[in-house]
Amino acid sequence: MKSTPRFLCFLLVCLLLPHGAAAVELIDPRHAKERGAGDGAAVKLVSMEFEAVGSDPRAKQRAKDLHKEFLTRIQELRGRTVVSFVHPPGEKVDHFRKLAQGVAKREQAQMVLWGSILVDSDGTFLIRSRMMLNPPPPGVRTEYLKSPQIGAAGGTTVRGMIDAPVTQSRLDFGTMDNEILALVQFVSGVLRYYEATARAGGDAVPWLKGSIADFQSYLEVTSEKMDRSALSQARLYIARAYVRLADAEPAHAAEHLAAGGKEAGKAASLNPYTPDAPTLQAVISARTHVAFDQVEFYLARAARLAPTDANARVNLALVQSAQGKYADALHQLDQAAWVQQLQNQTPPPALLSLRQHLAAFGKTAQRTQSD
C-alpha cells in the first residue's frame, strides 16, 4: 500500500461555531515546517553509470560516454553537487534499484539516477532511465476560508487547507533513442525546483523560472507516444512552479495560476491515474475562487485514485465540512484514521480532535435545521 509518511503535515482548522459559540482552533504542530529538501540544504544528485545490457562492446562504450556527457551537462548548473558513481568493473549487480537507494542514502543525496543501455540490430542505442527522489521536493498547498450555506440557521466558517505534496518518488522513464538531452532537461528541471523550494519570496523566482524553462524544453523534445507518464510529471512540476511563482510575484498571481491550471489539466489528461494532478487542480481552483463544488470534485477524484492516502482523505473531509456535508466529512476522517492504522501509523491527536468537533457540528447543524 502507498505509504503516507507526509500525512497531515499541516492541519489548521478554525471552526466558528454557529450562534456565537466559542471558536475552536486546531493546529497541527508540524504545520510551520515545510516538507522536503528545504531548509536551505544543498540538493545532491547521484548519477550512476548506466548498465550496458548484453555483451555488445558498443553499449559499454556508449554507457561510459553518456555518463560523462550527462555529468558535463548537469555540472553546468552552478553550485550543484553531483556525485558520479561507477560500478567496480566485473562486479555483478543483482538489483540496481536497491543499489541506487543504498548509494543515495550513503551520499545523503535527494536524487539518484541510473539506467540501462542496449544496442539493437540497427545500431540504435536504446536507453531506459530511472530516477528516485528521497524525499521528493515539497509540493504546494493553499489555505481557504469558507462559510457554507446552512439556510436561515446561519453558518459554520471553515478555515481549511488543501495539501498537495509530490507523492511520486520514483520516475521510470520510457525508452529513449540515442540521446540523453531530454533526460538532462528533466533532471535539471527537478533540481531547480528542489532549489526553489529551499528559498523564499523573490529568491526563489529565478529557480522557478529556470525549472519551468527546463521542463518546457523537455516537453518540446518528448512525444506523447514515447513517454506519456513522464510528460505528465513534467507538466505537474511546471504547474507547481507556477503556483509558487504566484506567491513570489503577487502582482502576476492571476496569470501564473491560470498557466498552472492549464498545465495541471494537461497532466491529468496525460496520466489520469496520478492523484497528484487532481489535488493540484483543487489547489489552483481554490486559489482562483472557482466554485467549491469543483474543488470537492477534484479532491474526491484524488481520494479515489489514492484510497490508501490518508492525506488525500483529510483534504476531502475538510472541503466537505466546508460544504456542510458533515456526515461525508466524518466518513472520510474515519477512513483516514483507518488507513493510517493499516499502515501501522497512529492517527495524530489533531485528527481525532477534528473528528470530535465535526461530529458535534453535524449534530448542531441537524438540530438547527430541524428547528
Next chain:
Amino acid sequence: MDQASETFWSSITGSSPLLNDYSSFSYLFLGIPLIVGAAILVGMHVMRRIQGDEGLARGAVVAASGVLILAFGLFAASVFTLFSSERTRTDFIAHHQPPPGEHWLQVFDFTLPADWSEERRQRYQELTGDLVAAMSEVLSEDLPSEFGPSRVLHIRDDENPWRDPVDEKNFAAVMDELHASQIMWGKIGQRDNVLTAFLGISPRIANGLDTVVPLYGFSLSDNPRLDQQFGDAYYHLLGLVSLGIALDNYQRAQQSAGEERRRLFLLAAQQFIGARELANNRRNDTVLQKTLYSSQVDDMLDDALNQSGR
C-alpha cells in the same frame, strides 16, 4: 553417425510416442482383457479336468502361464509407473505453488516444431533462459513494493509432470493444480520461427476477463531483452502481472469476512489503480485495452472501492 544408423536409431526412439499413445488407455481397459483371458484359460483347463480329460497340454499351460505372468508384470509395472508419475507430479506441485502473499508467474517451455535439430533446440534453450531472466529483472526492478514479492519461474519440458505440453486446452487444469494465478506458454511457428506467447489468467480470478491473453510474437533471431526491457512487452509484463496480483487480492477479499474483507478490497483497489498507472504509457495498446483498461476492471475497481468504504 551415418545415414543408415541415424534412421535405425530414430525408428527405435520414434516408437516411444507410439507407446505413449497406448499408455493413455485406461488401466481398466488394459486390465479387463488380462483378467478375462486368464479366467478363460483357467476355466477351460478346469472344465477339461472335470470332464475327465487331462486338461490343456502341459506345454500350453506353461506357455500361457508365462504369457500371463509377463502380462501381469507389465500391468503391475504400468500401475507402478502411474503411482510414480503421480508422486512426481505431487512433488512438483508442492515445490511450484507460490507461498501465501507471493505472486509467481510460471513460464512453461514453448512447444517446438517436431523437426528441430538438437542444435536449434539448444539455441532455443539459451534464448528462453535470456527471456525469463529479462522478465525476472523487470519485475524485481520495476514492480512497486505495494504489489508484494513476485517471481518468474521457468519450467522446462523435462520438469513438466503433465503428460501434454501446456496449451489453451489444459492450462486451466494445470493452473488449478498449481493454485497459480497466471502462467505463460507459447509455441514456435513451424515456418516462420516466430514465437507466440500466451498468458493464462486463472478462471478462479478472471471475473469475466478473457482467460487466455495472446501476448506477442518475436523472432528467435532477436534479443529477448530488447522487447522485454525496452519495448512494448515491458508494459505488457508489468501491467498484466500487476493486474493478476490485484485480481488475486480482489478474489481473496470476496472470500473473506469482516475487517480482513475490507482491508483486502482496499488493497485490491489501490493495486488496480497502481497497475493502470504503471502501464499508462501504453494504455491504448490492444492487449492492455482488453485486460487492464477493460470495463470489467472498471467494475471491479468500483466494487473494491465501495466495499472498502469509499
